[in-house]
Amino acid sequence: MVDSKGLALGMRPKLGERVADQLRERIQKGDFAPGAQLPTESALVEQFGVSRTVIREAISSLRVDGLVKAHQGRGVFVCEDISQQPFRLCSKHLNEKDHIEQAMELRMCMEVSNVELAASRRTEADIKDMYAALDKQHAAHLAGELGQIEDFQFHLAVAAATKNSYIADFLRFLGPFIIPANAMQHMDQQKLPAYQESLRQEHLVIVEAIKEGNANAAGDGMRAHLRRGLQINSGERNV
Amino acid sequence: MVDSKGLALGMRPKLGERVADQLRERIQKGDFAPGAQLPTESALVEQFGVSRTVIREAISSLRVDGLVKAHQGRGVFVCEDISQQPFRLCSKHLNEKDHIEQAMELRMCMEVSNVELAASRRTEADIKDMYAALDKQHAAHLAGELGQIEDFQFHLAVAAATKNSYIADFLRFLGPFIIPANAMQHMDQQKLPAYQESLRQEHLVIVEAIKEGNANAAGDGMRAHLRRGLQINSGERNV
DNA sequence: TGTTGTATGTTGTATGATGAATCTACTAAA
DNA sequence: TTTAGTAGATTCATCATACAACATACAACA
Numbered sequence: 001m002v003d004s005k006g007l008a009l010g011m012r013p014k015l016g017e018r019v020a021d022q023l024r025e026r027i028q029k030g031d032f033a034p035g036a037q038l039p040t041e042s043a044l045v046e047q048f049g050v051s052r053t054v055i056r057e058a059i060s061s062l063r064v065d066g067l068v069k070a071h072q073g074r075g076v077f078v079c080e081d082i083s084q085q086p087f088r089l090c091s092k093h094l095n096e097k098d099h100i101e102q103a104m105e106l107r108m109c110m111e112v113s114n115v116e117l118a119a120s121r122r123t124e125a126d127i128k129d130m131y132a133a134l135d136k137q138h139a140a141h142l143a144g145e146l147g148q149i150e151d152f153q154f155h156l157a158v159a160a161a162t163k164n165s166y167i168a169d170f171l172r173f174l175g176p177f178i179i180p181a182n183a184m185q186h187m188d189q190q191k192l193p194a195y196q197e198s199l200r201q202e203h204l205v206i207v208e209a210i211k212e213g214n215a216n217a218a219g220d221g222m223r224a225h226l227r228r229g230l231q232i233n234s235g236e237r238n239v
Numbered sequence: 240m241v242d243s244k245g246l247a248l249g250m251r252p253k254l255g256e257r258v259a260d261q262l263r264e265r266i267q268k269g270d271f272a273p274g275a276q277l278p279t280e281s282a283l284v285e286q287f288g289v290s291r292t293v294i295r296e297a298i299s300s301l302r303v304d305g306l307v308k309a310h311q312g313r314g315v316f317v318c319e320d321i322s323q324q325p326f327r328l329c330s331k332h333l334n335e336k337d338h339i340e341q342a343m344e345l346r347m348c349m350e351v352s353n354v355e356l357a358a359s360r361r362t363e364a365d366i367k368d369m370y371a372a373l374d375k376q377h378a379a380h381l382a383g384e385l386g387q388i389e390d391f392q393f394h395l396a397v398a399a400a401t402k403n404s405y406i407a408d409f410l411r412f413l414g415p416f417i418i419p420a421n422a423m424q425h426m427d428q429q430k431l432p433a434y435q436e437s438l439r440q441e442h443l444v445i446v447e448a449i450k451e452g453n454a455n456a457a458g459d460g461m462r463a464h465l466r467r468g469l470q471i472n473s474g475e476r477n478v
Numbered sequence: 479t480g481t482t483g484t485a486t487g488t489t490g491t492a493t494g495a496t497g498a499a500t501c502t503a504c505t506a507a508a
Numbered sequence: 509t510t511t512a513g514t515a516g517a518t519t520c521a522t523c524a525t526a527c528a529a530c531a532t533a534c535a536a537c538a
Binding site for chain 2: 490491492493498499500501
């Protein structure tokens, strides 16, 4: 213990997180090699001057992150392969604009290839799902809504046609980063219907290409579709 | 409390994880809507019949996963946007073969598009980095090593040339899923040098295309390169 | 030699208490 | 009535302690 109030650490945010960050850092710096045992909880209690509750909270974080593995009766060990570490799009180091642009670009990379795969593997049911999503989006547009959710559902239907669950999962993961970036909500109300109609046409081009099994055309369509969305978002708000 | 031994839950793995899984399920099922408050710790203690320690451990997991946010003095709330949820390739539902294939395919989708971006944005320094990685790989081959790490370094250098940190991060994330899948370690020692030389040629084709800014050629080269790796891994072990 | 018991150390779980942040309801003043 | 302020209740954060479950090493024994 450092003092009666508590803290060798500063304590602004939760103590457990601060301890977790420090341990994470030491692990990634190689201070604790893969496979090595971390100091015991009681040792960490002394080192950090916090209670065992906090230490356990910190180690719990590292465990969820797949960085360490705890064994009852033995100790806590750094994972040999950190392959279980999750992927995050942390926007800490980037400003909002770059964050959205890079996330969109990541999505574009994925989807252009996806749609090519989808074109070679789609079934009749997949095509039907895509049209169904487009119909729902159209209905949303007619109802005066933006239809962003339905738009995304279409892209998910394309991803599903790849028959690769990881691809669909990844697009689902990217979803929340993309949807709020859509510039439609800032768009001139006058121009909205025309924009929505052009969206629909782009989508239809993509579906047709997938239906025909034309991977190149599908890829080109998707690239053009997303690139236009990217441009609208990045430079031309309120045009 | 259910009985003196402790368990309304079964308890084989850690109690905290079981509670966390149940809560996660209820959240994703919509039982607790986004923004809604979870039952208080003491309420959960009664519901699950476990101690506060376990409940807090479970909530800690959900917090690290970005599913909930705890506020001192107010309660624990389901996140409005779950956009902070990390992405994982969990192989639970897939057998090992499908897992590797789908992960490889995900990588292929990414890299084919990456390399096209890289071809349009690369600087002299990027090209230099790529050649440096290839040289190291060649040296490793000559030293009788597999050079898988160096191989991956080359691909990271390509990703870096996109100037999009998320793309590079994502490839780094995929790395551990890919590297152990490489079939080189199962390959006939006689054929290894020839295989390594062909790898080198494929890599060189890609670099040349990037250098010339030829996105199509770079994409084709990468696609061919990775597709061959996929085939070797999937069907032709120990040939 | 091979097996069993025991001691010790580690994480997992339970429990009670205190502190800090927040919310609610009530009171007092304008 | 409206507003500001205060007191109390609620809730999570942290601390401290104790015991249970498990792993390991080693001594005791057949």
